[in-house]
Amino acid sequence: MSHGHVVVIGGGGTGAAIVHDLVLRGFTATLVERGELTSGTTGRHHGQLHSGARYAVGDREIARECMDEVRTLQRIAPEALEMNYGLFIALTDEDVAFAPTFVEACEESTIPTREIPVEQALRMEPNVNPAIKKAVQVPDGTIDAWRLPLHFFATAKHNGADIRTFTEVVEILSAGSAVTGVRVRDLATDREYEIKADMVVSATGAWAEKVARLGGIHIPVTPGPGTMVAVRKRLNNMVISHLHPAGDGDIVVPQRGLSIIGSTQWKTDDPDTVEVPKADIDYLVKRASDLIPVFSETPIHAAWSASRPLAGASSNVEDGRKMSRDFIAIDHGTSDNLKGLISIIGGKATVLRAMGEKTVDMICSLFGVEEPCQTAETPLLPHRAFYNSRLAVRPQEVSL
Amino acid sequence: MSNATHDPATLAEPALRTVVFRIERKQRAAADGSGGWGEYEVPVKGHTTVVDALEWIKNHLDATLLFRHSCHHGSCGTCGMIINGVQKLACTTNVIELVAAAEEAGTDTTIEVRPLQTMTHIGDLAVDPTPLFDHFPVGASYLRPSEANKKAEIPEEIDHYVRFENCIECGLCVSACPVVAIRGFMAPAPLAAYNREIDKRPERADQLLPEVDSDEGVWGCDRHLNCSAVCPTGVYPAKHIAMLQKKIQKRRDG
Ligand SMILES: Cc1cc2nc3c(=O)[nH]c(=O)nc-3n(C[C@H](O)[C@H](O)[C@H](O)COP(=O)(O)OP(=O)(O)OC[C@H]3O[C@@H](n4cnc5c(N)ncnc54)[C@H](O)[C@@H]3O)c2cc1C
Ligand code: SF4
Ligand code: FES
Numbered sequence: 158m159s160h161g162h163v164v165v166i167g168g169g170g171t172g173a174a175i176v177h178d179l180v181l182r183g184f185t186a187t188l189v190e191r192g193e194l195t196s197g198t199t200g201r202h203h204g205q206l207h208s209g210a211r212y213a214v215g216d217r218e219i220a221r222e223c224m225d226e227v228r229t230l231q232r233i234a235p236e237a238l239e240m241n242y243g244l245f246i247a248l249t250d251e252d253v254a255f256a257p258t259f260v261e262a263c264e265e266s267t268i269p270t271r272e273i274p275v276e277q278a279l280r281m282e283p284n285v286n287p288a289i290k291k292a293v294q295v296p297d298g299t300i301d302a303w304r305l306p307l308h309f310f311a312t313a314k315h316n317g318a319d320i321r322t323f324t325e326v327v328e329i330l331s332a333g334s335a336v337t338g339v340r341v342r343d344l345a346t347d348r349e350y351e352i353k354a355d356m357v358v359s360a361t362g363a364w365a366e367k368v369a370r371l372g373g374i375h376i377p378v379t380p381g382p383g384t385m386v387a388v389r390k391r392l393n394n395m396v397i398s399h400l401h402p403a404g405d406g407d408i409v410v411p412q413r414g415l416s417i418i419g420s421t422q423w424k425t426d427d428p429d430t431v432e433v434p435k436a437d438i439d440y441l442v443k444r445a446s447d448l449i450p451v452f453s454e455t456p457i458h459a460a461w462s463a464s465r466p467l468a469g470a471s472s473n474v475e476d477g478r479k480m481s482r483d484f485i486a487i488d489h490g491t492s493d494n495l496k497g498l499i500s501i502i503g504g505k506a507t508v509l510r511a512m513g514e515k516t517v518d519m520i521c522s523l524f525g526v527e528e529p530c531q532t533a534e535t536p537l538l539p540h541r542a543f544y545n546s547r548l549a550v551r552p553q554e555v556s557l
Numbered sequence: 558m559s560n561a562t563h564d565p566a567t568l569a570e571p572a573l574r575t576v577v578f579r580i581e582r583k584q585r586a587a588a589d590g591s592g593g594w595g596e597y598e599v600p601v602k603g604h605t606t607v608v609d610a611l612e613w614i615k616n617h618l619d620a621t622l623l624f625r626h627s628c629h630h631g632s633c634g635t636c637g638m639i640i641n642g643v644q645k646l647a648c649t650t651n652v653i654e655l656v657a658a659a660e661e662a663g664t665d666t667t668i669e670v671r672p673l674q675t676m677t678h679i680g681d682l683a684v685d686p687t688p689l690f691d692h693f694p695v696g697a698s699y700l701r702p703s704e705a706n707k708k709a710e711i712p713e714e715i716d717h718y719v720r721f722e723n724c725i726e727c728g729l730c731v732s733a734c735p736v737v738a739i740r741g742f743m744a745p746a747p748l749a750a751y752n753r754e755i756d757k758r759p760e761r762a763d764q765l766l767p768e769v770d771s772d773e774g775v776w777g778c779d780r781h782l783n784c785s786a787v788c789p790t791g792v793y794p795a796k797h798i799a800m801l802q803k804k805i806q807k808r809r810d811g
Contacts, residue, residue: 303632345623548695
């Protein structure tokens with residue numbers, strides 16, 4: 158018997174992990190996405206599987222969570238990752254002086270580091286700036302931004318979740334101070350209809366403010382777009398990062414036949430109308446060339462941007478922050494007197510599973526049910542199983 | 558994060574020119590008498606892609622426009638369309654380059670966009686790619702050894718550098734294949750996936766080769782080579798079909 162029906166709004170990585178966790182824990186779940194799956198921020202992110210090294214100096218807890226999830230994803234979705242490790246490289250004396258702080262912070266966050274002698278580092282990554290002064294290896298990698306979430310969607314669908322694309326939520330329905338469902342528009346037919354729900358979860362990232370407004374709630378979220386530039390050659394196999402306090406344009410992520418530099422960050426009013434600033438492209442190519450000099454001579458393949466949700470100050474946001482340092486889960490029942498609505502904002506593609514776990518933990522406690530999370534131990538189905546159940550066989554399960 | 562590049566002036570650079578897009582929107586035809594096509598004027602910059610232009614239309618002119626997109630850098634495979642008559646990824650197709658090509662050829666600079674054939678139509682330019690996955694091999698790995706910096710040393714923790722397969726499952730090859738249009742054929746991308754899998758795991762040859770040894774499989778290919786011409790990631794499906802044919806022949810010959 159189902160514990161209840163939950164509607165998840167938003168088909169990015171966060172929605173994918175939530176809907177997968179919900180059906181595993183015995184809920185009935187429907188996910189609605191206004192476009193194709195991962196057409197918001199998720200599909201466009203930089204594609205870095207974060208060991209957490211980038212965050213360790215600033216926040217050990219976030220870094221440790223990344224590392225835990227890298228280990229978990231390697232078990233449950235190895236085919237969605239290029240697991241080639243990463244090198245943090247020091248370019249200046251200042252960077253070299255920063256290295257011990259960096260290594261110590263990584264160790265305190267359970268991130269294994271290894272200093273690689275410069276000559277060896279250059280043998281591992283021949284295109285890296287030959288003037289590097291130090292190199293530290295960490296367990297970074299590359300994510301397929303579309304196919305990792307698709308692993309979650311495929312498994313959720315296989316387990317009975319109802320996933321509807323090109324379906325936009327136009328109103329969050331309520332009676333008194335409790336949510337009763339959503340009103341959606343099927344964008345292919347222009348037909349509007351209602352979906353009844355015991356609980357509604359908004360996993361709409363940079364769109365969280367717009368969606369909360371459909372239920373009459375205000376959450377201060379400013380979209381913070383960032384640009385990435387890909388060149389048409391795979392120059393590196395490991396993720397190459399600048400060994401310095403995290404900043405703009407300091408990571409080159411390889412993926413398939415590409416190398417990708419990212420990112421920048423600015424602010425905008427509307428996540429739908431973001432364009433790529435030419436100045437960003439020039440700036441990023443220049444920064445990439447500090448790390449990998451041939452980057453600037455390699456033809457540009459694509460330049461694009463994606464929006465982070467930057468949460469402002471308000472009492473509901475402060476309530477939500479208590480859940481995790483990295484993302485915000487707001488129970489609007491306690492912070493805005495609208496029961497049965499939750500908003501999830503922030504996080505990282507790397508920690509999507511953990512975000513799903515914490516969100517569904519919150520849902521379980523609101524429903525008063527006790528169901529342990531199983532997603533860390535449940536191998537996911539291959540991405541192609543989303544489209545064809547015959548393909549729900551993992552490569553390692555093939556019998557000859 | 559600090560950033561010196563972002564004063565508002567640099568964000569708002571001027572458009573280079575206005576380009577007309579003619580978009581097939583079949584399901585609107587009966588409703589609005591438009592004949593199933595919509596025309597839109599879009600301001601474009603040097604780096605504007607067709608996907609950027611479609612987003613601009615959706616946000617500024619007609620919010621009902623449907624199309625698929627996700628990664629915006631040619632890796633997910635969701636944005637395949639027929640652009641000026643050719644199967645392309647909208648996200649890596651530069652608008653100014655299309656216009657320049659038309660001007661050079663002395664033809665109309667209007668950009669015509671239609672949905673991919675051979676997939677299930679959802680609306681406007683959006684299709685459901687399910688048919689593409691009908692004939693993929695079961696249990697095929699999506700990873701392969703990386704060819705970049707071949708002689709490079711590797712981290713102690715791994716056997717070799719890996720990367721995702723080239724095929725991004727965009728279906729451009731399937732839509733461009735004249736055989737798919739006229740008779741039952743497993744289609745280029747799935748057949749290429751068979752050959753990749755057998756190359757990576759030769760122990761699966763006995764199991765997989767019989768699955769493609771038929772007139773709907775590798776022997777259905779008439780070598781039009783459209784698939785290899787349109788593939789955005791250099792898979793060259795026709796080459797993989799020929800290699801499968803050779804593998805089958807070799808097994809027959811003993
Ligand atoms: C520039 C940049 C680079 C990044 N790089 C990395 C990286 O390298 N590694 C990493 O781990 N993380 C990275 N991230 C973070 C990561 O991308 C995000 O944390 C993650 O993708 C957020 O996913 P989400 O599902 O919460 O949001 P989204 O993916 O934005 O999903 C929200 C969805 O809601 C949908 N939606 C909105 N309104 C409605 C409505 N009314 N009805 C129905 N659906 C609706 C949208 O269409 C959208 O698909 C990066 C982020 C940015 C901005
Ligand atoms: S073989 Fe090429 S054209 Fe065909 S689906 Fe794969 S990437 Fe697309
Ligand atoms: S949007 Fe991913 S390939 Fe074009």
